[in-house]
Amino acid sequence: MKNALKIYLFLCIIVLIGCNSDDDSSQTNNLVSEFKINNGKTYLTPNGYYTKYEIEGKKDNFLLHFIDGKFVPITNPEEGIPCPWVENMTQGITIKLKSILDDEIAPGLYKYTLERDSTGIKDDAGVYSPSKVFYGFQLDNQCYSQTDEDLNITDGEMTINVDNGEFSITYSFTSENGVTIKGAYYGKLQKQLAPEW
Numbered sequence: 001m002k003n004a005l006k007i008y009l010f011l012c013i014i015v016l017i018g019c020n021s022d023d024d025s026s027q028t029n030n031l032v033s034e035f036k037i038n039n040g041k042t043y044l045t046p047n048g049y050y051t052k053y054e055i056e057g058k059k060d061n062f063l064l065h066f067i068d069g070k071f072v073p074i075t076n077p078e079e080g081i082p083c084p085w086v087e088n089m090t091q092g093i094t095i096k097l098k099s100i101l102d103d104e105i106a107p108g109l110y111k112y113t114l115e116r117d118s119t120g121i122k123d124d125a126g127v128y129s130p131s132k133v134f135y136g137f138q139l140d141n142q143c144y145s146q147t148d149e150d151l152n153i154t155d156g157e158m159t160i161n162v163d164n165g166e167f168s169i170t171y172s173f174t175s176e177n178g179v180t181i182k183g184a185y186y187g188k189l190q191k192q193l194a195p196e197w
Contacts, residue, residue, distance in 0.1 A: 031168075031184070031186040032044070032184075032186075033045045033046050033048070033066060033183075033184060033185045033186050033187065034183055034184065035066075035093055035133065035171075035181055035182065035183025035184075036181070036182050036183060037133070037151075037179060037180070037181060038179055038180050039180070039182070043068070043091040043092075043135055043183075044068050044091075045066035045067055045068055045091065045092055045093065045183070045185060046068065046187075047066070047067050047068070047069065047070055047190075048064070048065070048066050048167065048169075048185050048187055048188065048189045048190065049064070049065040049067070049071055049189060049190050049191070049192040050062050050063065050064050050065070050105060050189045050190075050191060050192060051063040051065075051191075051192045052103075052191075061096075061097070061098050061099070062096075062097045062098075062099060062105055063094060063095070063096055063097070063192075064094070064095040064097055064105075064169075064189070065092060065093075065094050065095075065192065066092055066093050066095075066169075066183075066185045067089050067091070067092030067093075068088070068089055068090055068091050068092060069087050069088045069089025069090070069092075070087050070088070070089075071190075071192055072087055090135065090136065091134060091135035091136070092133075092134060092135075093131075093132070093133045093134075093171075093181070093183065094130075094131060094132055094134075095127055095131045095153075095158065095171070096127065096128040096129065096130060096131050097110060097126075097127055097128070097158075098110075098124065098125050098126055098128060099125060100125045105160065105162070105167075105189065106160070106162075107160050107161050107162050108125070108159075108160060109157060109158075109159050110125060110126050110127050110157060110158045110159075110160065111126050111127065111156075111157045112126065112127045112128075112131075112153060112154065112155050112156050112157065112173065113126035113127070113128065114128075114129070127153070127156070127157070127158055127173075129152070129153070129154070130152065131152075131153040131173070132150050132151060132152050132153060133150075133151040133153070133173075133175070133181050134149065134150050134151070135149050136149055151175035151176075151177070151179050151181060152175055152176045153173045153174070153175060153181070154174060154175060154176045155173065155174040156171065156172050156173030156174050156181075157171070157172060157173075158170070158171040158172075158173075159171070165188055166186075166187060166188060167185065167186070167187060167188065167189055168184070168185075168186055169184060169185040169186075170183070170184045171183055171184070
């Protein structure tokens with residue numbers, strides 16, 4: 001009888017652990033990458049990209065792009081230069097980030113800060129200008145684009161968490177004309193091979 005009770009309790013524990021892990025995965029699957037303008041209209045941004053670049057030899061600078069389309073690198077036939085052609089993109093957010101660590105997008109809290117002060121380029125980690133939100137995006141004439149609306153970010157913060165290459169990024173920004181932008185990105189970040197846009 002004691003053995004039967006032990007087996008029953010053991011099976012109950014296994015079932016409870018199994019249910020708990022199912023709940024965790026369903027919560028992850030239900031996360032939506034998007035941003036909202038003034039807590040109004042929602043803009044989906046399911047695809048995340050990054051570009052790494054250097055300023056004065058420092059490699060901890062990144063451009064993050066959360067967009068609804070996909071990058072397809074092409075070369076502009078007229079100018080012979082690569083450009084960031086995108087498919088099916090109408091909206092997104094571009095964030096200029098100086099990471100806490102060299103060569104990686106490190107977890108942490110990043111606040112908006114001015115890129116330059118009276119002494120020149122600042123060395124602080126943070127979100128820099130030009131960071132912006134755009135919607136009504138159209139790509140015309142190969143590498144040239146236009147948008148219905150660009151909101152230049154001038155204040156706010158972003159929190160980055162990373163777990164086995166999966167990013168959980170939340171942000172709350174304000175534009176130069178007082179518009180609030182709140183959103184999140186969940187998933188992997190793909191390296192963008194084309195130059196910034």
